[in-house]
Amino acid sequence: MSAARWDDLKIRMISGALMALAGMVAVFLGGWYFGALAVLAAGLMVWELAGMMGAGQAAVPLGTLAAVSLFSASMIPPGAAQLLLLAAPLAGACAIRCDRLIFAAYALAILIAAHGLYWFRLENGGVWLFWLILVVIASDVGGYFAGRLIGGPKFWPRVSPKKTWSGTIAGWIGAAIVGAVFISFTTAGIDLIWISALVALASQLGDITESAIKRRKGVKDSSRLIPGHGGLLDRFDGLLGAALMMLLVALFVTVPSVRI
Known part of the structure; x- marks a missing residue:
């Protein structure tokens, strides 16, 4: 069996373990600890997505907008919050020249998941x-x-x-x-x-x-x-x-x- 088949195992396990540990600590603490992690992670992921999709200098503002809108959405009832979650996906669809629908759909999925997990943790432990x-x-x-x-x-x-x-x-x-x-x-x-x-x-x-x-x-x-x-x-x-x-x-x- 070639050792090359396992050459990424060590770094994969270390990075995975560290992120899993950070996530589990935040889940255990709940409240604003978990909310802060969700906002930070979602903002960074939207920034990464915008960068991949060719947003250029607009990537950082889009990631920031995603984080701010997600944080703001956590302060109001879930039904009304969903309109705020549309801000970054729609802004990105305007700023990106190609594959706008892909960006908008994926960015919205990121924000829905982060927002949903925050409220799920509050309601279900x-x-x-x-x-x-x-x-x-x-x-x-x-x-x-x-x-x-x-x-x-x-x-x-x-x-x-x-x-x-x-x-x-x-x-x-x-x-x-x-x-x-x-x-x-x-x-x-x-x-x-x-x-x-x-x-x-x-x-x-x-x-x-x-x-x-x-x-x-x-x-x-x-x-x-x-x-x-x-x-x-x-x-x-x-x-x-x-x-x-x-x-x-x-x-x-x-x-x-x-x-x-």
Whole structure:
């Protein structure tokens, strides 16, 4: 087995562990600690997205506008807040010459996820955000190792050449195991197992979506924000997809209240 297949493992594990730790501490503390992290991360991701999409000098103002509008939205009722979340996507669509709809849709997805997670944490406690983070980690780790150990047919070679079906399925299995563990100490039913796998699929699609945008724009990383390992979008693209799916499922499924 070639050592080159594992050459990114160390930096991947270190960067992933540090960001997961920071996220989990913020989730545990909740309130403005988690809100501040959500605002900062969303603003930086919109800045990265604008840079990839060719916004040039408008990238920093767009990222700032996203952060300010998200912070302002947290101060008012959720229904009225959604209009504020449109500010940066619409401004970016005006400032960017190509692929305006892609920017607007992706930027809005980032802001909806950040805003939704903030209110979800306030209303349902931190346990389900820990579950979300662990589902994404299990999917990512399971997919990484299965993809390199087993290999096999590619999941979507035109968009994500490295992702295999073996890694994809291993990610679903890892997420389902996380769901089974959470069933043991919460009032969630057996449905949490397939919901966990569904959220893992959304995480994988989030990763593929960002890969497709980077391939379309001819860039390797969303930014150089994380030394040697790209930007926040490169690290949180999966979490973005998973968060949107969790928030969607929560519209139709009663979320058991488990406080920490």
